[in-house]
Amino acid sequence: xxxxPDQIDLSRVAVHTITCKPLSLRDxxxxxSARGFGGVSVWREAIDEAGGTAxxxxxxxxxxxxxxxxxxxxxxxxxxxxxxxxxxxxxxRLLDQAAELGAEMVVIVPxxxxxxxxxxxxxxxxxxxxxxxxxxxxxxxxxxxxxxHPMYAGDRSCVNSLAQGREICERLTxxxxxxxxxxxxxxxxxxxxxEIAALGKAxxxxxxxxxxxLSDTQNRLTDRGLMGDGVIDVCGIRGMVExxxxxxxxxxxxxxxxxxxxxxxxxxxxIAERCRSAT
Amino acid sequence: xxxxPDQIDLSRVAVHTITCKPLSLRDxxxxxSARGFGGVSVWREAIDEAGGTAxxxxxxxxxxxxxxxxxxxxxxxxxxxxxxxxxxxxxxRLLDQAAELGAEMVVIVPxxxxxxxxxxxxxxxxxxxxxxxxxxxxxxxxxxxxxxHPMYAGDRSCVNSLAQGREICERLTxxxxxxxxxxxxxxxxxxxxxEIAALGKAxxxxxxxxxxxLSDTQNRLTDRGLMGDGVIDVCGIRGMVExxxxxxxxxxxxxxxxxxxxxxxxxxxxIAERCRSAT
Numbered sequence: 161x162x163x164x165p166d167q168i169d170l171s172r173v174a175v176h177t178i179t180c181k182p183l184s185l186r187d188x189x190x191x192x193s194a195r196g197f198g199g200v201s202v203w204r205e206a207i208d209e210a211g212g213t214a215x216x217x218x219x220x221x222x223x224x225x226x227x228x229x230x231x232x233x234x235x236x237x238x239x240x241x242x243x244x245x246x247x248x249x250x251x252x253r254l255l256d257q258a259a260e261l262g263a264e265m266v267v268i269v270p271x272x273x274x275x276x277x278x279x280x281x282x283x284x285x286x287x288x289x290x291x292x293x294x295x296x297x298x299x300x301x302x303x304x305x306x307x308x309h310p311m312y313a314g315d316r317s318c319v320n321s322l323a324q325g326r327e328i329c330e331r332l333t334x335x336x337x338x339x340x341x342x343x344x345x346x347x348x349x350x351x352x353x354x355e356i357a358a359l360g361k362a363x364x365x366x367x368x369x370x371x372x373x374l375s376d377t378q379n380r381l382t383d384r385g386l387m388g389d390g391v392i393d394v395c396g397i398r399g400m401v402e403x404x405x406x407x408x409x410x411x412x413x414x415x416x417x418x419x420x421x422x423x424x425x426x427x428x429x430x431i432a433e434r435c436r437s438a439t
Numbered sequence: 440x441x442x443x444p445d446q447i448d449l450s451r452v453a454v455h456t457i458t459c460k461p462l463s464l465r466d467x468x469x470x471x472s473a474r475g476f477g478g479v480s481v482w483r484e485a486i487d488e489a490g491g492t493a494x495x496x497x498x499x500x501x502x503x504x505x506x507x508x509x510x511x512x513x514x515x516x517x518x519x520x521x522x523x524x525x526x527x528x529x530x531x532r533l534l535d536q537a538a539e540l541g542a543e544m545v546v547i548v549p550x551x552x553x554x555x556x557x558x559x560x561x562x563x564x565x566x567x568x569x570x571x572x573x574x575x576x577x578x579x580x581x582x583x584x585x586x587x588h589p590m591y592a593g594d595r596s597c598v599n600s601l602a603q604g605r606e607i608c609e610r611l612t613x614x615x616x617x618x619x620x621x622x623x624x625x626x627x628x629x630x631x632x633x634e635i636a637a638l639g640k641a642x643x644x645x646x647x648x649x650x651x652x653l654s655d656t657q658n659r660l661t662d663r664g665l666m667g668d669g670v671i672d673v674c675g676i677r678g679m680v681e682x683x684x685x686x687x688x689x690x691x692x693x694x695x696x697x698x699x700x701x702x703x704x705x706x707x708x709x710i711a712e713r714c715r716s717a718t
Binding site (some may be wrong): 174274277278279309310311313314315318321323324334348349350373375376377378379380390391393 | 492553556557558588589590592593594599600602603626627628629646652653654655657659669670672
């Protein structure tokens, strides 16, 4: 833990629904509220499970929680122009849904396609974001562009570093866009501290996602670790984003099958403890 | 396939033993020789299977094949200074073994440890290489430093880009060191073309490894693809290294469990075909 920032107050921690996938939205929100967490970031699957956006909002509001993010839109890359246009339409609807839910942001997974070279894909992402930026402004929801780890370059994201995320945001005009810094995706980056500082200077850090990289990780989709169980200096990276001016929520997003097998309320206790000891 | 270079002549293609893992070294070498391949890069496991270095050399020589590389040494990163010293000793012995085998290079996997921050790990790698560089000169074997994909940063390599590999080589004095460009590890790098050109300018490209990234890849260890089965523009990257002055072997290194199940001689035919059509 390098240059440790202040210990986190749980009131500024939000947990992503996927983190406790086995729980219903209602049970998760009650569990979070009882432990003093401040928010919940909601995956679309959790809205479906709750029976719709209005129902989900009622649950979240009833628990007194904020919603940093609705997860997830984007997927702007395709060799087919019609598919690209459809993606823009879908993202507009997702922004509406986020507004209805009271979410501050929509997380944007950039997208990638085996038919589209990565550099060209980044053009699709830029054009896609451009196509929804006005709508984001109109509904008051921020687009959180999330660079994904290079191991997703083949199927999910042609934006694989903070630098690339910043470059795309800087090409767009309009304030409701920023970059989501997820430690899982960026921890290995030799330019990490410098890039976080550059993002901060440009006013572009809109989210901070915490989890860990397990050194014996078994698959690239659902084997992320809880903070403290892996190799990432999560606390050090939080220090970087806070020195760069970020004072928003710490979002705990652990897509980790290993943790779904156990008792989820005990897991929430553990998450709370790790927010204090390893984040 | 962008700016395609000339079609490869198989006489400048070597296949790594791991590519056809089910085959004995003898069967692999006979299969390669019969098809006109020029060489075989030998993993240590294949030497053990053959009964020792002298036996392996007899097999390779008998088939009329060259040996671009002995695979693999390195693993220089540890929080324990004794372990680091042991790694240097082991790499010296590996260089001796490579000389005995008649291999041009030893492939260096840099190493990484959950106890050692990545930047510090790169110091260990630099010091480790420094500790074997004279010996490499003495035995006439080149150290091929291989940057690995960022998804190995937690357990196998703190050197995750060509730029980092070049920086380490440039800090060392002595000619018998270079960077192995493996398309699997570097294809996603937005600076790829520029970095390959910089490596070439510095005279530091010592190897080119070909395989593919399967868009539905299931694990990060043994699910690599044959050229043409995935998303990498292998031919385009070969063009980059050749424009940068590289004229050495194309080494086919497919660590791909999917392919080990089938008939390996038919697979060698397929590899030959893909060297022509997709490399």
